[in-house]
Amino acid sequence: MQLDEKKRNEAYNRYVKSRIPKTKPWPSLFNSFWVGGLICCLGQGINDLILLWFPNMAEQNAWAYTLIVLIFIASFLTGIGVYDKIGKFAGGGSIVPITGFSNSITSSALEFKHEGVIYGICVKMFNIAGPVIVTGIVASIVVGIIYLFV
Amino acid sequence: MKANQTVKFKNKPIIIGSYSIVGPKEGKGSFGPYFNYVVNDDSFGEDSYEKAEKKMLISSIVGAIEDAKIKPNDVNLLLAGDLLNQIISSSYAARNFNFAYLGVFGACSTMAESMAIGASLVDGGQFETVVCATGSHFSTAERQFRFPLELGNQRPPTSQWTVTGAGACVLSLKGRGPRISMATFGKVIDFGVKDVNDMGAVMAPAIDIIGLCGMILPRISNTKI
Numbered sequence: 001m002q003l004d005e006k007k008r009n010e011a012y013n014r015y016v017k018s019r020i021p022k023t024k025p026w027p028s029l030f031n032s033f034w035v036g037g038l039i040c041c042l043g044q045g046i047n048d049l050i051l052l053w054f055p056n057m058a059e060q061n062a063w064a065y066t067l068i069v070l071i072f073i074a075s076f077l078t079g080i081g082v083y084d085k086i087g088k089f090a091g092g093g094s095i096v097p098i099t100g101f102s103n104s105i106t107s108s109a110l111e112f113k114h115e116g117v118i119y120g121i122c123v124k125m126f127n128i129a130g131p132v133i134v135t136g137i138v139a140s141i142v143v144g145i146i147y148l149f150v
Numbered sequence: 151m152k153a154n155q156t157v158k159f160k161n162k163p164i165i166i167g168s169y170s171i172v173g174p175k176e177g178k179g180s181f182g183p184y185f186n187y188v189v190n191d192d193s194f195g196e197d198s199y200e201k202a203e204k205k206m207l208i209s210s211i212v213g214a215i216e217d218a219k220i221k222p223n224d225v226n227l228l229l230a231g232d233l234l235n236q237i238i239s240s241s242y243a244a245r246n247f248n249f250a251y252l253g254v255f256g257a258c259s260t261m262a263e264s265m266a267i268g269a270s271l272v273d274g275g276q277f278e279t280v281v282c283a284t285g286s287h288f289s290t291a292e293r294q295f296r297f298p299l300e301l302g303n304q305r306p307p308t309s310q311w312t313v314t315g316a317g318a319c320v321l322s323l324k325g326r327g328p329r330i331s332m333a334t335f336g337k338v339i340d341f342g343v344k345d346v347n348d349m350g351a352v353m354a355p356a357i358d359i360i361g362l363c364g365m366i367l368p369r370i371s372n373t374k375i
Binding site: 087103104108111 | 307
């Protein structure tokens, strides 16, 4: 009985897999490539402009300001309802750069603002970005420990 | 498999009134002209989508009672459900009415479930007039089960759209309208589909387990499932 059920489920899942529509990899890869590249170029442009306007600034500080500007732009576009359309079109291209991170936090904050400032925005803001941050910190700890002994 | 899930109604309860409200996207679909009311703005003038869902439920219940040409005091019982935690939209909608309330949850089948239960109660003579209602909202369901609306993610081709809308109907033994003569109460059928973005494949086996097994699993269709 149990074996039959397992067999039945496997057969059904095979059947489903053979029938479901699939996303075409090449067009979506192309879109994510050029949109992601455009965001990177934009970042580089902002960085160059900051260095042009403030020639005395250290390069590392300029990087930080570039990130702040990119985060602001993505946050703003999320707020006016544009970024999700970009994301739908570009997929990974707009998720992988820091703008995607900004979008995930802003969209969660927007979504839960009705539940109040503390229990809504503050609690749910890192709903999606939280696991990424935790993974990043854990990975950096592991790498740090390895670095300590090597 | 014994057919003991299906019940026959002796008195055949009558659907004496009904009302439906849908969101803008549903209104543009091929069933658009058949809905009683299409909302232009999916927040329905409320400040949150949950409140909009509740308001749609209230409006559809009021609309169904009006359509049945009865007084709200004639209603004995409300059977309602939705998709949210603790079926909160239905419970909050029921606060506004002065009749008994029974919450039902059947996800996509809530409407059919509430009508099957309602027909049983009316047929058995326990209640004279029962209102069955169901509501859901795309934005509240997305928030509860999936991602924030403004998140820039891609939906796979198999992902579904939760309906923004609410519907209600009034069941009674007196009046005119279509009759409910039988109802089949379903079992939970799990074929082990694990993709959360493919609800169709999850739900399909429940519809016709015998036919489906015959179609894709001819070899084990003889065994008892």
